[in-house]
Amino acid sequence: MLPTTMFASLMAFLASPAAAYIRFNCANHAVEERADPIVNPGAVAGHAHKIAGGNGFGFTMDYEQARASKCSSCPIKQDLSNYWTPKLYFQGGDGTFTSVPTVGDNAADLNGGMTVYYQQRGPAAASKTLKAFPRDFRMLAGDPFKRNFTGDFPAQAINFACLGAGKPETNSLPDYNCPGGLRAQIYFPSCWDGKNYDSDNHRSHMSYPASGAHDNGPCPKTHPVQLISLFYEVLYDTNSFASKWPTSSKNPFVFANGDATGYGFHGDFVNGWDIDTLQAVTDTCTNDAAFGSTEKKDCPPIDKFTDDQQNACKIPPQIDEVVAGQLKALPGCNPVTHGPEPASKNPSCDGQTTGAITTAATYYTDITITKGWSYVGCGSDGGSPRTLGDKSTQYMSGVSMTVEYCVDFCSGYKYAGLEYGTQCWCGNTLPTDRAPQAGILGNCQMNCQGDDGEYCGGSWALSIYKKCDSTSSCQNAQYGTVGNGTTKA
Structure with missing residues (x-):
């Protein structure tokens, strides 16, 4: 029989708020690119x-x-x-x-894509000593080169x-x-060594529990500080390929790192929280019945961006490389591997380009x-x-929309706006609450119907041009992004 004190501690652990958490859906991704400031800082990543997340990413x-x-x-927020x-x-x-x-991905379902959980688990949750991630903290979960299950x-955790x-x-x-x-689901380690905000392999400053389960248990002595637990879910629309499988009984999907097994799935995290707010979330947002709610009534410390604000938060890519659509090879020259041997860390590229960091892409036409x-x-x-x-072309037929067509159509007006790749709108005033915001790229990446090298707004998003009073005012008004306007994500 367990001693009374040990029994009480065990009961407290089992009664801890294992189901308490906050959960939120990121309305969209900010960028798709071979970028990884943790593993490949200052360089093009391998996959x-x-x-x-935040548009400060780089x-x-x-x-x-x-x-x-x-x-x-x-x-x-x-x-x-x-x-x-x-x-x-x-x-x-x-x-x-x-x-x-x-x-x-296309804002058709704002409850899909990536879902992020912050969970209060382990003995520290019961004793109310669970800690928020510290400033400068970052970590990696999973091993992109792994191709077998080690148990x-x-x-x-994957x-x-x-x-x-x-x-x-x-x-x-x-x-x-x-x-x-x-x-795809990945649970990050929650036990910290209490000293290092990162490590050479971006994992060893963290540890999974010493016992119990990968997602709930006491920390080892080497990593005694229990942090709030981080968990990702990423919902891929694989069903759209259901009729295209080359072989009916063999999985045809492969991750960007060449992993056809799934064992090499991984996740990265760079902390950008206001630390006091995250600690308040850790301490107070423990309503089990809220099912991870981030509503103000369930988690008072937080404020939220709207869905439109999230979808407008884009980062222009800086590698002139196509990573979406149909490709002849995986970006970065990653050979497909099925294991059980680990993947090579130095695959041969057979003369293929590995890409380079260039000027950030832009999504407008300089006219x-x-x-x-x-x-x-x-x-x-x-x-x-x-x-x-x-004035608009919304109900006009036979229009092959381009930026040039739109500004000509809006002759005599102060502003011209393009939307949905096909529509042109004109006006003399621009409401402040709908105007472009400095430092925010916006969701205007739809190609123009009449010229797929130009961009004509997006879903409820306007690529806005202003008639210049003079050549100098025209140049001074140019919005603060640079590039040739044709690079695509």
């Missing part, structure tokens, strides 16, 4: 990632840069962290690779839910279709000289009245 970054973000593709995982691709019978969207806590298949979760990619999509209009930025539209509602 492509989907990156969510090839090199620190806590101050994260906190300088003007927006986030995730909802909590006090959280300007970055969260990223590898892109997933479908390998066809012809050997080509097609990027698999996450649910929510330990780090291996157990699994997959095949939604709609009626089958249990697996630690490898399933060899059957998932009608509701494939949800200051040719047309006398200056790009103002990406503004918002929606509801009644429309942002620029004096």
Whole structure:
């Protein structure tokens, strides 16, 4: 029989708020690119990632840069962290690779894509000594080179839910279709050494519990400080490829790092929280019945961005490289490996380019000289009245929309705006609450119907141009992004 004190401690641990957490859905990714400031600072990363969070993200970054973000593709205003995982691709019978969207990529489902959990678990939750992530903190969970299941806590922390298949979760990619999509799940270690905010391999300053389970248990003596637990879910829309499997019984999906097993799935985190707010969340947002709610009534310390604000928080790519659509090879020259041997850390590229960091892409056409209009930025539209509602092509037929066509159509007006790739709107006033915001790229990346090298707004988003009073005013009004306007994410 357990001693009374040990029994009481065990009961307290079992009664701890294991179900208490906050959970939020990032409305969209901020950028898809071969960028990883943890593993490959200042350089092109080995494989492509989907990156969510603050627009302070960069090839090199620190806590101050994260906190300088003007927006986030995730909802909590006090959280300007970055969260990223590898892109997933479908390998066809012809050997080509097609990027698999996450649910929510096109803002059609704001409850999909990446979901982030902050959970209060372990003995420290029961004793109310659980700590928030410190400033300058970062970590990596998973091993991109792993290709077999080792059975330990780090291996157990990665699994997959095949939604709609009626089958249990697996630690490898399933060899059957998932009608509701494939949800990749990764649980980060929560035990910290209390000293280092990072480590050489970006893992050893953290540890999974000494016992119990990978997601709930006491910390080892080497890593005695229990932090709030971090958990990602990424829902990939694999069902859209259900009729295209080359072989009916073999999984055709592969992660960007060349992993066809799933054992090499991984996640990265750079802390950008206001530390006091995260500690308050850790201490007070423990309503089990809230099911991870981030509503103000359930978690008073936080404030939220709107869905539109999250979708407008984009980061222009800086590598002139296509990572989406149908590709002949995985970006970064990653050979597909099925294990069980680990993947090579130095794959041969057979002369293929590995990419380079260049000027950030832009999403406008410079017509200051040719047309006398200056790009103002990406503004918002929606509801009644429309942002620029004096004149439009909305109900006109036979229009092949381009930026040049739109500004000509708006001759005599002060502003011209392009939307949905096909529409042009004109007006003489620009409401302040719908105007472009400095430092925020906006959701204006739809190609123009009449010229796929130009950009004509987005869903309820306007690429706004202003008629210049003079050549000098035209140049001075140019919105503060640079590039040739044609590089695509």
